[in-house]
Amino acid sequence: MKFVTFQAFWGLEGSLLEKMEAAKSDGYDGIETGLPSEEESGTFKSALERLELQYVAQIFTSGDHLASFREQAERAADYRPVLINAHSAKDSMSESDQDTFFEGALAIERKLGIPVGHETHRGRAMFTPWATARLLRKFPELRITADFSHWVNVCESMLEDQEDNVSLAIERTIHVHGRVGFPEGPQVPHPASPFFAGELERFTDWWERMVEQRAASGADYATFTAEFGPPGYMPTDPFTGAPVADLKEVNGWMTAYARERFA
Numbered sequence: 001m002k003f004v005t006f007q008a009f010w011g012l013e014g015s016l017l018e019k020m021e022a023a024k025s026d027g028y029d030g031i032e033t034g035l036p037s038e039e040e041s042g043t044f045k046s047a048l049e050r051l052e053l054q055y056v057a058q059i060f061t062s063g064d065h066l067a068s069f070r071e072q073a074e075r076a077a078d079y080r081p082v083l084i085n086a087h088s089a090k091d092s093m094s095e096s097d098q099d100t101f102f103e104g105a106l107a108i109e110r111k112l113g114i115p116v117g118h119e120t121h122r123g124r125a126m127f128t129p130w131a132t133a134r135l136l137r138k139f140p141e142l143r144i145t146a147d148f149s150h151w152v153n154v155c156e157s158m159l160e161d162q163e164d165n166v167s168l169a170i171e172r173t174i175h176v177h178g179r180v181g182f183p184e185g186p187q188v189p190h191p192a193s194p195f196f197a198g199e200l201e202r203f204t205d206w207w208e209r210m211v212e213q214r215a216a217s218g219a220d221y222a223t224f225t226a227e228f229g230p231p232g233y234m235p236t237d238p239f240t241g242a243p244v245a246d247l248k249e250v251n252g253w254m255t256a257y258a259r260e261r262f263a
Contacts, residue, residue, distance in 0.1 A: 001214065002221040003263040004082075005255050006056050009033035011230030011247050016040050020047045026252065030054030030082065032225045035075055045079060056175065056225065057081040065089050066104040073108055073116070082223060083115040083175055085145045089125035098125045099138065106141050117145030117175040122186070128154055129165035136172050146173040147227070148206055149181025156183045158202050166206070173210045178203075178226040178254050187233045190245045191254050204261060211262045222262070226254035 007023040009031060014022070016036060023031050030053045036044040048055055057076035061068040069086065076084050089101045102118075102125075109116045118126055126132040126144065129151055136142055146169060152158055159166055180191045180203045188196040207224075214222040228234065228250045234243045 001219060004029045004221045004223045005259060006030045006032040006223060006225040008225050008227045017043055017047055020051055020053060024051045024053060032056035032058060034058045055079055055081045057084045059084060060087040061089060066101050069105050070108050073112060077112050077114055081114060083117055085175060086116055086118050087121055087124050088118040091123055091125060091127045102135060102139055102142060106139060115143060115174055117143055119145040120147050120150055122150045122154055129159060129162040133165040133168050136168050143172050143174045144169060145175040145177055146210060147177035147179060149179040149186045152181045152183055153186045170209045170213055176207055176210055176224045178224050178258055179228050187228055189235045190250055224258050226251040
């Protein structure tokens with residue numbers, strides 16, 4: 001099974017084409033970003049092909065969440081992504097409304113034939129381990145993008161009391177967002193910091209189980225995007241606003257670490 005790494009464009013400077021070319025030269029297998037504008041669509045398609053980059057398409061539902069999901073997923077399909085990473089529904093929706101959304105989203109996914117990972121993200125339906133587990137038990141076809149940095153922040157713990165729900169989430173993971181969080185925030189200042197070695201090892205254990213699960217399921221690849229973010233995810237100096245670390249270097253370090261551990 002191949003371990004495939006993607007560069008997140010979130011927070012990076014430069015034009016879309018410049019970022020794509022940099023991702024290729026930096027050795028990434030693909031890129032993860034939102035859908036290009038209509039004006040950039042042609043350039044984006046041709047650059048994906050020319051640079052031989054795989055694509056994880058990010059979509060973000062809003063308003064009428066199911067209609068929003070359908071419109072964006074259908075547009076994403078035009079770029080032939082490896083998978084779609086979706087920020088889906090809202091934490092404030094009733095369970096009944098969430099169920100209606102995911103039932104519809106699964107029908108759209110089956111029609112498009114493209115895997116969808118619904119991200120475990122704050123503010124979304126899958127914002128806690130137990131909310132996610134309820135949905136996963138109700139919908140056996142549902143798959144997730146695992147970003148447990150949100151969960152440790154929301155739960156204000158390293159999820160020691162959530163093993164059953166975490167194990168279920170790992171079983172259903174098809175894509176990993178490699179960001180290390182801690183109980184008081186969704187992002188440590190730098191994953192190489194010795195002050196957060198315990199958190200890094202905890203996340204590494206989870207990621208290892210996800211990769212092993214992908215291999216056991218017969219998957220041809222496991223996908224990983226280091227997705228540390230810019231300020232205000234990235235801590236800053238309180239007086240100058242300067243970030244405490246370089247975003248591109250942080251995600252590069254995280255990618256190299258993951259390749260060494262899992263490739």
